[in-house]
Amino acid sequence: MNHKLKILVFILLLFTTRPLHASPPPVIADYNAEVRGSDGRVDIPVLIRRLTELRVNTYFFLIWHRETDWEDLKLFLPAAQNAGIDTWVYLVPPTESPPIYGTRYSEPFRLDYMRWAEEIALLSLAHPNLKAFVIDDFWANRNVYTPAYISTMRQRARAINPNMEFWPLMYYPEMDRAFVRDYGNAIDGVVAAYPKTAQTVQRTWQLLNDQRDTPARWQFSYPQYTRSAIGDAASLQRRYRVQPNATHHTLRLTQQDSYEGPTAGYHFKQVLVDNQILWEEDVAGGEKAWQTVEIPLTPLVNQKSHITLTIRVYDRKRVSNYPVIVEIQEPIVQGLVPEENWQQTVKGRWTVNFEPAYQGTGRYHIPLIVMIAATRHQFVKRNGEPGTAERIRDKVKMALVQRRQGFCEGVVTYALPKAPDDEIFKTIRRLFLKASTSRSADFDGNGKIGFEDFLLFANAYGKIVGEYATVFAPFDLDLDGKVGFGDFLIFVRAFDTP
Numbered sequence: 001m002n003h004k005l006k007i008l009v010f011i012l013l014l015f016t017t018r019p020l021h022a023s024p025p026p027v028i029a030d031y032n033a034e035v036r037g038s039d040g041r042v043d044i045p046v047l048i049r050r051l052t053e054l055r056v057n058t059y060f061f062l063i064w065h066r067e068t069d070w071e072d073l074k075l076f077l078p079a080a081q082n083a084g085i086d087t088w089v090y091l092v093p094p095t096e097s098p099p100i101y102g103t104r105y106s107e108p109f110r111l112d113y114m115r116w117a118e119e120i121a122l123l124s125l126a127h128p129n130l131k132a133f134v135i136d137d138f139w140a141n142r143n144v145y146t147p148a149y150i151s152t153m154r155q156r157a158r159a160i161n162p163n164m165e166f167w168p169l170m171y172y173p174e175m176d177r178a179f180v181r182d183y184g185n186a187i188d189g190v191v192a193a194y195p196k197t198a199q200t201v202q203r204t205w206q207l208l209n210d211q212r213d214t215p216a217r218w219q220f221s222y223p224q225y226t227r228s229a230i231g232d233a234a235s236l237q238r239r240y241r242v243q244p245n246a247t248h249h250t251l252r253l254t255q256q257d258s259y260e261g262p263t264a265g266y267h268f269k270q271v272l273v274d275n276q277i278l279w280e281e282d283v284a285g286g287e288k289a290w291q292t293v294e295i296p297l298t299p300l301v302n303q304k305s306h307i308t309l310t311i312r313v314y315d316r317k318r319v320s321n322y323p324v325i326v327e328i329q330e331p332i333v334q335g336l337v338p339e340e341n342w343q344q345t346v347k348g349r350w351t352v353n354f355e356p357a358y359q360g361t362g363r364y365h366i367p368l369i370v371m372i373a374a375t376r377h378q379f380v381k382r383n384g385e386p387g388t389a390e391r392i393r394d395k396v397k398m399a400l401v402q403r404r405q406g407f408c409e410g411v412v413t414y415a416l417p418k419a420p421d422d423e424i425f426k427t428i429r430r431l432f433l434k435a436s437t438s439r440s441a442d443f444d445g446n447g448k449i450g451f452e453d454f455l456l457f458a459n460a461y462g463k464i465v466g467e468y469a470t471v472f473a474p475f476d477l478d479l480d481g482k483v484g485f486g487d488f489l490i491f492v493r494a495f496d497t498p
């Protein structure tokens with residue numbers, strides 16, 4: 001035991017043994033990439049074998065690729081039950097159905113989600129491992145899935161099976177105060193794709209657990225499926241008197257936008273002084289998180305007694321379906337004295353509204369399952385980096401560690417390849433196997449996290465575990481290949497939270 005650890009032992013001795021609390025086990029799931037036979041039907045024995053090899057406890061069964069999927073689900077459920085695998089039904093929304101997209105529906109009930117809710121609930125009465133249903137790309141279909149519609153849909157399911165759950169598939173930048181306010185009571189949790197970093201998961205946990213403070217801000221919004229013209233804009237404008245003897249003339253701007261994708265050259269965030277662009281940034285790329293830039297206003301303000309400052313989002317090119325929300329906090333200026341209030345103007349279909357500050361007080365809890373892209377193609381598309389087995393593994397590992405730290409309720413891999421010799425399958429299988437050996441800080445398995453677990457942990461401290469499920473692997477709670485301080489922090493957290 002090293003010195004640091006000895007000190008921490010004394011801290012730990014202050015704790016008493018805690019029984020493990022009866023929270024449900026984490027959802028460790030895979031989704032999609034179903035195995036099919038030469039007849040086009042789902043090859044249920046092989047699919048079950050692969051899921052068992054992966055050690056996932058849940059499979060999200062997509063009803064879309066074939067008209068027979070609903071029938072195959074009925075055959076899959078008892079086999080999954082025998083293998084100890086829970087099943088969530090996964091449906092596609094109008095934006096992935098005719099006439100908007102392609103030629104296939106979720107068959108046989110298509111866009112009748114009320115009927116789906118009832119049929120899924122009915123099926124679950126015979127198959128208790130059918131626990132929930134998910135609808136893909138939920139937010140892009142919110143014109144159909146209004147809060148009232150979703151509430152009714154879930155009530156229809158619950159009238160048949162009170163335990164049936166509904167979880168929308170959301171993308172991280174789509175989740176904000178408005179989503180939580182409007183849908184928080186109509187859903188059982190959120191499946192959220194695809195986090196950039198651990199901070200993405202943690203920020204989302206704060207939002208979904210009412211632990212996030214949101215500052216007052218303006219929202220510049222452009223709607224989906226709406227054409228714009230070049231020059232359309234939403235602006236804030238204010239006239240200032242220049243203080244000639246000020247040491248600095250600067251503008252500090254804190255802003256974020258909801259678009260993280262790669263499509264560049266359309267919507268631009270800009271700061272102008274007297275119609276001259278001083279700063280601009282494409283909404284493309286980046287992550288939805290507050291960014292602060294400090295913009296020097298000299299030499300533009302030199303020799304001037306007054307200036308007009310404009311903060312805007314401006315369309316350089318026409319868009320047809322490019323929704324975005326740009327949020328801007330009250331800018332901080334130095335060396336300028338305002339002579340009026342901010343003036344809002346919009347051109348085209350932009351809107352501007354002011355949202356007051358909100359302080360989180362822990363009033364609600366919306367569970368979160370983190371979806372990680374586990375195909376090469378989707379990984380590149382979603383992360384902008386090569387979709388190697390190692391990078392996919394690192395992302396899944398990140399999500400598993402966030403789960404252990406209490407920032408989400410589960411992890412689901414998107415369309416993991418199921419061929420047993422596929423490099424991604426082999427790598428993720430190894431990770432899930434190792435993760436399954438270090439599931440909990442109750443190392444001696446007596447149902448409590450106590451001092452005896454700490455002694456076992458201390459004995460393993462400093463050991464190299466490697467990538468496999470070796471004898472010391474159970475103590476590698478953060479899955480980084482060795483037993484170290486990061487594991488200790490997770491252990492203390494488990495110890496500390498009943």
Ligand SMILES: [Ca+2]
Pocket residue numbers: 257258259260261282283284285286287288
């Ligand atoms: Ca962006």
Ligand SMILES: [Ca+2]
Pocket residue numbers: 441442443444445446447448449450452453
């Ligand atoms: Ca124990």
Ligand SMILES: [Ca+2]
Pocket residue numbers: 475476477478479480481482483484486487
């Ligand atoms: Ca470790």
